[in-house]
Amino acid sequence: MIYLNGKFMPIEDACIPVLDRGFIFGDGVYEVIPAYSRKLFRLAEHLDRLQHSLDGIRLKNPFQNEEWKTILEQIIAQNEGDDQYIYLHITRGVAKRDHAFPVNVPPTVFIMSNPLLPPPSELLASGASAITALDNRWIRCDVKAISLLPNVLLRQLAADVRALETVLIRDGFLTEGAASNIFIVKDKVLLAPPKSHLMLPGITYDVVLELAASNQIPHEIREITESEVRNADEILLTSSTKEIMPITLLDNKPVGSGKPGEIFARLHTLYQHYKATQMRGQLA
Numbered sequence: 001m002i003y004l005n006g007k008f009m010p011i012e013d014a015c016i017p018v019l020d021r022g023f024i025f026g027d028g029v030y031e032v033i034p035a036y037s038r039k040l041f042r043l044a045e046h047l048d049r050l051q052h053s054l055d056g057i058r059l060k061n062p063f064q065n066e067e068w069k070t071i072l073e074q075i076i077a078q079n080e081g082d083d084q085y086i087y088l089h090i091t092r093g094v095a096k097r098d099h100a101f102p103v104n105v106p107p108t109v110f111i112m113s114n115p116l117l118p119p120p121s122e123l124l125a126s127g128a129s130a131i132t133a134l135d136n137r138w139i140r141c142d143v144k145a146i147s148l149l150p151n152v153l154l155r156q157l158a159a160d161v162r163a164l165e166t167v168l169i170r171d172g173f174l175t176e177g178a179a180s181n182i183f184i185v186k187d188k189v190l191l192a193p194p195k196s197h198l199m200l201p202g203i204t205y206d207v208v209l210e211l212a213a214s215n216q217i218p219h220e221i222r223e224i225t226e227s228e229v230r231n232a233d234e235i236l237l238t239s240s241t242k243e244i245m246p247i248t249l250l251d252n253k254p255v256g257s258g259k260p261g262e263i264f265a266r267l268h269t270l271y272q273h274y275k276a277t278q279m280r281g282q283l284a
């Protein structure tokens with residue numbers, strides 16, 4: 001069951017007009033929110049980021065946070081699986097094709113849910129492979145825009161060589177992945193690129209840094225050069241759907257020992273534990 005403009009319906013019955021500005025211009029923003037045991041994970045943070053994205057494209061938020069919560073909980077209740085991920089998508093609505101904003105046009109609001117499967121344990125045990133590419137996206141990557149053509153093309157470069165992700169380098173520095181945030185580890189220190197308009201402020205990124213801080217894992221937030229990425233002891237990928245994963249092969253060369261490292265193992269365990277306590281807290 002999906003939600004479209006005020007109504008719940010089976011996805012097969014959902015239609016949008018061809019003049020929707022999401023379809024014509026990619027004029028909209030989105031969020032991906034995980035739910036574990038049918039409880040939304042870090043909802044407040046996801047809704048704050050949604051507001052930041054809406055502000056970034058000058059589109060009014062169609063709902064208050066409490067209204068979002070009610071609708072998202074209804075979607076979760078109507079779909080199968082205890083662990084799901086919500087995809088929510090808002091466009092500037094339906095109007096005659098003209099680049100400038102239409103006046104008095106209601107936004108299109110679409111929400112769906114899919115089963116959320118953790119990364120396979122074999123992949124966590126072996127680590128994933130990634131490639132690098134130049135980050136050729138626009139310079140508002142902090143906005144979670146639905147116009148994802150550059151990300152799609154960059155991710156496909158990885159898919160073409162059966163790698164999991166494309167690690168992006170802009171002006172000699174690490175930004176993020178095509179659909180994830182990237183951390184490195186050097187000499188037992190976890191390094192994260194600083195948030196800026198050149199990367200999406202990941203919700204999982206924040207969780208990982210909080211876990212590092214509260215568990216005495218040495219960490220630093222600073223610019224990371226391409227050569228530091230290439231000489232890292234560990235590379236980690238984070239996202240709401242992939243959680244935290246080790247990258248053990250970069251551009252066909254082993255990362256560090258070529259096996260998932262110690263910091264990955266610690267953070268992965270801490271993340272699973274954190275998820276479980278969050279969900280228990282919400283149930284209490």
Ligand code: PDD
Nearest residue numbers: 032178179180181200202203204239240
């Ligand atoms: N993508 N950077 C980019 C470009 C992303 O698309 C994503 C997530 C992230 C990680 O953010 P978070 O931890 O909040 O999921 C970073 C989602 C999952 C997607 O587009 O499907």
